[in-house]
Amino acid sequence: MNKLVIVGTVAFDAIETPFGKxxxxxxxxxxxxxxxxxxxxxxxAIVSVVGxxxxxxxxxxxxxxxxxxxxxxxxxxxxxxFWSGKYHNDMNTRDTLVTELNVLExxxxxxxxxxxxxxxxxxGNLHPLVQQSVLDQMHKKPKLSILDTMxxxxxxxxxxxxxxxxxxxxxxxNDEEARQLTGEYALVTAAKKIHAMGPKYVVIxxxxxxxxxxxxxxxxxxxxxxxxxxxxxxxAGDTFAGGFAGYLAKTGDFSFENMKKAVVYGSTLxxxxxxxxxxxxxxxxxxxxxxxxxxxxxxxxxFEIILDK
Amino acid sequence: MNKLVIVGTVAFDAIETPFGKxxxxxxxxxxxxxxxxxxxxxxxAIVSVVGxxxxxxxxxxxxxxxxxxxxxxxxxxxxxxFWSGKYHNDMNTRDTLVTELNVLExxxxxxxxxxxxxxxxxxGNLHPLVQQSVLDQMHKKPKLSILDTMxxxxxxxxxxxxxxxxxxxxxxxNDEEARQLTGEYALVTAAKKIHAMGPKYVVIxxxxxxxxxxxxxxxxxxxxxxxxxxxxxxxAGDTFAGGFAGYLAKTGDFSFENMKKAVVYGSTLxxxxxxxxxxxxxxxxxxxxxxxxxxxxxxxxxFEIILDK
Numbered sequence: 001m002n003k004l005v006i007v008g009t010v011a012f013d014a015i016e017t018p019f020g021k022x023x024x025x026x027x028x029x030x031x032x033x034x035x036x037x038x039x040x041x042x043x044x045a046i047v048s049v050v051g052x053x054x055x056x057x058x059x060x061x062x063x064x065x066x067x068x069x070x071x072x073x074x075x076x077x078x079x080x081x082f083w084s085g086k087y088h089n090d091m092n093t094r095d096t097l098v099t100e101l102n103v104l105e106x107x108x109x110x111x112x113x114x115x116x117x118x119x120x121x122x123x124g125n126l127h128p129l130v131q132q133s134v135l136d137q138m139h140k141k142p143k144l145s146i147l148d149t150m151x152x153x154x155x156x157x158x159x160x161x162x163x164x165x166x167x168x169x170x171x172x173x174n175d176e177e178a179r180q181l182t183g184e185y186a187l188v189t190a191a192k193k194i195h196a197m198g199p200k201y202v203v204i205x206x207x208x209x210x211x212x213x214x215x216x217x218x219x220x221x222x223x224x225x226x227x228x229x230x231x232x233x234x235x236a237g238d239t240f241a242g243g244f245a246g247y248l249a250k251t252g253d254f255s256f257e258n259m260k261k262a263v264v265y266g267s268t269l270x271x272x273x274x275x276x277x278x279x280x281x282x283x284x285x286x287x288x289x290x291x292x293x294x295x296x297x298x299x300x301x302x303f304e305i306i307l308d309k
Numbered sequence: 310m311n312k313l314v315i316v317g318t319v320a321f322d323a324i325e326t327p328f329g330k331x332x333x334x335x336x337x338x339x340x341x342x343x344x345x346x347x348x349x350x351x352x353x354a355i356v357s358v359v360g361x362x363x364x365x366x367x368x369x370x371x372x373x374x375x376x377x378x379x380x381x382x383x384x385x386x387x388x389x390x391f392w393s394g395k396y397h398n399d400m401n402t403r404d405t406l407v408t409e410l411n412v413l414e415x416x417x418x419x420x421x422x423x424x425x426x427x428x429x430x431x432x433g434n435l436h437p438l439v440q441q442s443v444l445d446q447m448h449k450k451p452k453l454s455i456l457d458t459m460x461x462x463x464x465x466x467x468x469x470x471x472x473x474x475x476x477x478x479x480x481x482x483n484d485e486e487a488r489q490l491t492g493e494y495a496l497v498t499a500a501k502k503i504h505a506m507g508p509k510y511v512v513i514x515x516x517x518x519x520x521x522x523x524x525x526x527x528x529x530x531x532x533x534x535x536x537x538x539x540x541x542x543x544x545a546g547d548t549f550a551g552g553f554a555g556y557l558a559k560t561g562d563f564s565f566e567n568m569k570k571a572v573v574y575g576s577t578l579x580x581x582x583x584x585x586x587x588x589x590x591x592x593x594x595x596x597x598x599x600x601x602x603x604x605x606x607x608x609x610x611x612f613e614i615i616l617d618k
Contacts, residue, residue, distance in 0.1 A: 089494070090494065091494075185398070185399065186536065186537050186538075186539065187535055188536060188537045189537050206518070209515070209518040209519075210518075210519075210530075210532060212535060218608070219535055219608075220608075220609060220610075220612070221519075221535065221609050222612075223519060223530040223532050226495075226496055226497045226521060226528055226530065227495065227497060228495050228498050229495075230495065257613075261612055261613070261614050264612055291616055294614060294616055295616055298614065298616070299527070299528075299529075300528055300529060300530050301529075301530060301610055301611075301612075302611060302612075303529070303531075303566075303569045303570055303573055303610075303611075304566075304570070305570050305573060305603060305607065307600055307603055307604055307607070
């Protein structure tokens, strides 16, 4: 079995959408990624940091999903990273209301000894220098490194971001971020420019419009499952990345054909994430529910047109 | 072979996009629909009207594609419908600069005798009363009637529009229009409300994000081919509808499974349309180019995940 190192935030989120409002609940990129990868029974560790205010029940929740949290550092005297946001009516745009870095401000990740030879590294959204520091701690270049990031780091740490992007195999990024990073509107052109920055595989997430996977001249487009009940898009992108990384960790096959399937798994898991607030749906998700939705996903996208090559 | 009646505008368009500007060129819903259906060698007739200013060369162009234009009325003393629009940088939104109805203002469509028993009627974008009048002239209820419309008619003739919508089997509409028509943001919910208005099949076009086909609880999602070079979105929706109708006319199979394929053909043809200004690409499109792009489309969307039912 392939080992998987996940770095990213573990956080408190307070979320407001047209459908309701939460107090501080469990959130963070590494949390969503970890919960998604737990569907694949892989050997995964979260490297992150929380404060003394982080409830033991949340730690237990992650540990009960068989996620190694021995290097999820708890800074007793510190406070957990806190993010608060409000979604607009279309659910595609949001305002950040509060960002309190707290313990993240001086976070220096330590990869557990047992995971320094992990085949896969999933760099969730965090400062690019922190992401790079995880790569630097690996005993050898992982078979597959995947980086997720956001516009925030393009604004304040572009040089560091470009440096770490150069070192990864796969980048997952949303459409607006791809445009910002490259200055190109057409996503095909943006993907080409990102290829040239380093990553052999470029995944562009388009929210309710699905996700695109680019590799040289190959393109794969997995639509998102059309849903009636989208309550909270928070964590959908991280859940996508976690499903993608988890499936690849489980199968150990990093071909384009298999990455297509990984994108489908990522989209499928993300479709669950958005149906409840925060991590609620991901905490209780059964493999049977996932299997059923994958069948739906096949029906949604597969057709038979027979053509001569 | 199934016969196909197409009603819709035949027009002059003047288009401005970030990539260029045209003088008055050939346009109109029925034109784009007709050009798309001509890929399928079906027996199709355009019912429409133009003015004395409409060049013989444009009429020849349509006739040379084996489209019956005997009931494309020429009002010698009148002027052809003229539309002018300017696309914004994102190519997804546009401003209408000029709309001169001209001969359309008093247009009363006449279905050719030979087509009054046509199996398929494609009602392109026009006043809903004109669309209804075409249905009324058919000897019996066609096997399949498809309606395309736009927000303009929702604004000024909603009652007439709802009346004709009630009588058709399929509606093709874009995402914003589906939301306007139903007051629902989620497209799944909007499609359900449109089903309840009459059409058994609802196609929601999402431009660069593809198209959705709804039938009862079945959904199919065909993404749009990601393109580097989108020059002019004019006519893409009509080309989609024409490809959809043309494929169904050719095959005569109106099952959900076959409609999925019709959506794929529609998306494929629309992907050509947007790569040149106006009808330029559609005029010269070869079946070999279409076949190649369908292969691309399969590679773009098809994957193999084997699951027990």
